[in-house]
Amino acid sequence: MRFLLLLSVCGTLPGWSQDAREIVRRSVELDQIDWQRRADYTWEAESRERHFDPQNHVTSDHQEAWETIVLEGRPFRRMLARDGKPLSAAEQKKEQEKLDRAAARLDKETPAEKQRQAAEYEKSRRREREFLLEIPEVFNFRLEGEQKIDGEDTWLISGDPKSGYHAKSREGAAMLKVHGKIWIAKAGYQWVRVEAETTGTISFGWFVARLNPGAKLVFEQGRINGEVWMPKREFVSGSGRLGLVKRIAEDEEIRWTNYRKFRVDSQVVVAEP
Numbered sequence: 114m115r116f117l118l119l120l121s122v123c124g125t126l127p128g129w130s131q132d133a134r135e136i137v138r139r140s141v142e143l144d145q146i147d148w149q150r151r152a153d154y155t156w157e158a159e160s161r162e163r164h165f166d167p168q169n170h171v172t173s174d175h176q177e178a179w180e181t182i183v184l185e186g187r188p189f190r191r192m193l194a195r196d197g198k199p200l201s202a203a204e205q206k207k208e209q210e211k212l213d214r215a216a217a218r219l220d221k222e223t224p225a226e227k228q229r230q231a232a233e234y235e236k237s238r239r240r241e242r243e244f245l246l247e248i249p250e251v252f253n254f255r256l257e258g259e260q261k262i263d264g265e266d267t268w269l270i271s272g273d274p275k276s277g278y279h280a281k282s283r284e285g286a287a288m289l290k291v292h293g294k295i296w297i298a299k300a301g302y303q304w305v306r307v308e309a310e311t312t313g314t315i316s317f318g319w320f321v322a323r324l325n326p327g328a329k330l331v332f333e334q335g336r337i338n339g340e341v342w343m344p345k346r347e348f349v350s351g352s353g354r355l356g357l358v359k360r361i362a363e364d365e366e367i368r369w370t371n372y373r374k375f376r377v378d379s380q381v382v383v384a385e386p
Contacts, residue, residue, distance in 0.1 A: 158180075310330075329349070
């Protein structure tokens with residue numbers, strides 16, 4: 114998931130125009146705000162992951178659907194379906210039992226423990242998006258024109274990494290091997306669509322995983338409740354290597370739907386035994 118986030122971020126790229134850079138800078142700052150607001154929502158999502166052999170034949174095709182539920186300000190995932198089929202009654206029971214146990218644990222926490230856990234979770238969430246703030250420094254930007262995407266009037270901005278730029282973070286170093294385009298809404302400066310492609314090999318960990326040049330990403334967002342922008346769709350395809358031997362080729366698509374504002378006064382009902 115971190116790679117998906119990284120690529121979706123890297124789509125904000127090239128140019129020479131100071132206006133384009135300012136548009137991107139504002140969009141990154143507003144993304145940080147929306148990322149915080151996302152903690153107030155629950156949602157449903159479904160994913161599909163396919164693997165391919167050297168002849169590009171599908172060797173596996175796995176699908177999942179789940180809902181994300183907020184308990185005491187922390188998200189918990191409850192599975193809804195696998196491979197296009199709803200969970201069986203027994204599987205649904207197990208999922209509910211897991212949620213019940215989580216709710217029971219949270220109910221036993223002291224106010225101090227709740228505060229500490231909430232602070233740690235919030236710190237983790239901020240850390241996931243902080244590296245995006247480096248985007249305006251990593252890339253040159255170019256304003257390509259204006260387009261209407263999903264009913265939104267947008268600026269189309271393309272970009273390439275700056276030659277000789279010294280990244281401030283590991284994610285920033287990876288962004289130097291990505292180029293692409295981003296469509297930014299004129300009303301609100303939010304990302305509507307991102308298209309990105311890797312231009313070099315990106316490594317994760319000590320030879321744990323490597324992503325080859327040519328990996329591609331499409332990322333889309335939409336306006337929810339007229340107040341916040343949320344992810345709608347993400348599609349990634351590419352090839353690489355796990356460890357020193359295993360080669361992989363795959364694509365993955367995630368779709369998010371049914372966003373619902375989570376109210377602080379909501380109550381989570383724990384199922385009866």
